[in-house]
Amino acid sequence: xxxxxxxxxxxxxxxxxxxxxxxxxxxxxxxxxxxxxxxxxxxxxxxxxxxxxxxxxxxxxxxxxxxxxxxxxxxxxxxxxxxxxxxxxxxxxxxxxxxxxxxxxxxxxxxxxxxxxxxxxxxxxxxxxxxxxxxxxxxxxxxxxxxxxxxxxxxxxxxxxxxxxxxxxxxxxxxxxxxxxxxxxxxxxxxxxxxxxxxxxxxxxxxxxxxxxxxxxxxxxxxxxxxxxxxxxxxxxxxxxxxxxxxxxx
Amino acid sequence: xxxxxxxxxxxxxxxxxxxxxxxxxxxxxxxxxxxxxxxxxxxxxxxxxxxxxxxxxxxxxxxxxxxxxxxxxxxxxxxxxxxxxxxxxxxxxxxxxxxxxxxxxxxxxxxxxxxxxxxxxxxxxxxxxx
Numbered sequence: 558x559x560x561x562x563x564x565x566x567x568x569x570x571x572x573x574x575x576x577x578x579x580x581x582x583x584x585x586x587x588x589x590x591x592x593x594x595x596x597x598x599x600x601x602x603x604x605x606x607x608x609x610x611x612x613x614x615x616x617x618x619x620x621x622x623x624x625x626x627x628x629x630x631x632x633x634x635x636x637x638x639x640x641x642x643x644x645x646x647x648x649x650x651x652x653x654x655x656x657x658x659x660x661x662x663x664x665x666x667x668x669x670x671x672x673x674x675x676x677x678x679x680x681x682x683x684x685x686x687x688x689x690x691x692x693x694x695x696x697x698x699x700x701x702x703x704x705x706x707x708x709x710x711x712x713x714x715x716x717x718x719x720x721x722x723x724x725x726x727x728x729x730x731x732x733x734x735x736x737x738x739x740x741x742x743x744x745x746x747x748x749x750x751x752x753x754x755x756x757x758x759x760x761x762x763x764x765x766x767x768x769x770x771x772x773x774x775x776x777x778x779x780x781x782x783x784x785x786x787x788x789x790x791x792x793x794x795x796x797x798x799x800x801x802x803x804x805x806x807x
Numbered sequence: 808x809x810x811x812x813x814x815x816x817x818x819x820x821x822x823x824x825x826x827x828x829x830x831x832x833x834x835x836x837x838x839x840x841x842x843x844x845x846x847x848x849x850x851x852x853x854x855x856x857x858x859x860x861x862x863x864x865x866x867x868x869x870x871x872x873x874x875x876x877x878x879x880x881x882x883x884x885x886x887x888x889x890x891x892x893x894x895x896x897x898x899x900x901x902x903x904x905x906x907x908x909x910x911x912x913x914x915x916x917x918x919x920x921x922x923x924x925x926x927x928x929x930x931x932x933x934x935x936x937x
Binding site: 583587590591592593595596599645691694695698701702794 | 814815816818836837858859860861862864865867868869871872873876
């Protein structure tokens with residue numbers, strides 16, 4: 558197995574899960590209705606759980622620092638999350654559109670990884686896929702609902718979709734080891750994932766009365782550590798408690 | 808307006824509405840659905856509680872996290888509360904059974920003794936054979 562390639566893949570998956578999970582958690586207590594608040598918070602906990610499992614596997618198999626250190630103690634440019642996940646949430650329409658784009662990509666990624674030649678990663682993918690299946694259902698239900706409910710809900714969803722789409726394409730920013738991942742059977746590669754993702758979301762967007770922008774420009778950079786201005790404040794906030802006493806055991 | 812101490816709220820930069828919060832209309836936050844949880848395939852669905860939602864598909868996604876998160880389950884039903892029909896508590900006296908009717912209760916049959924006696928007999932036969 559190509560170790561560097563596997564490590565690179567898992568690191569960006571873990572960082573996506575952590576940063577996305579943190580953004581979801583920002584709705585805890587201020588969600589639109591109680592039931593949705595609980596559901597969104599629960600999805601957030603699932604994501605942070607996935608990040609933890611990936612960081613743990615990285616520690617065991619590749620000797621990276623432990624999950625807490627990976628999560629809270631790295632420099633901003635060491636995070637490999639896609640830019641889509643960094644943005645502070647403008648409104649619930651944006652939160653739901655990001656959720657829709659992100660979880661469809663996650664579901665296909667983890668589904669494909671079940672067949673990975675990297676056995677430990679394949680096992681992890683099998684374990685968490687059921688949770689992501691619910692996340693996708695949750696996103697689809699909301700998109701369909703708000704895409705077709707009222708003029709205001711439709712226009713706000715469409716505006717969020719237009720804004721988020723180039724960044725969603727950035728999820729599939731190719732890494733330095735695409736060919737190695739494909740050749741060694743670890744992963745099918747970002748290009749293929751992106752094609753499957755587009756096939757999956759296109760009919761759902763149409764059913765929801767929304768339109769996919771025609772642009773194919775992807776906002777990239779996140780995978781190589783070039784982030785938007787929103788990531789640094791997020792990391793600051795997320796690690797505030799840990800930094801107050803780095804030696805404490807939790 | 809005072810700045811919120813919660814960074815999430817402060818970022819939203821919400822302006823206070825001088826006219827106050829508009830009143831919430833009836834059913835604006837959806838209607839209630841009763842949730843039934845099935846712990847194992849083939850077992851009955853058991854009532855677990857209520858969620859508020861705007862339609863059945865939303866009720867299902869809410870029910871999953873409200874009632875499926877902390878217990879094992881394989882399936883769920885949601886039913887609009889208005890589709891549930893019930894008796895009146897004022898009439899609960901009709902469920903009371905007159906004591907002098909023991910022949911109608913399952914305890915009135917002494918079949919348990921017969922089953923026990925039969926099992927004993929079979930067990931005895933097995934020990935005799937071996």
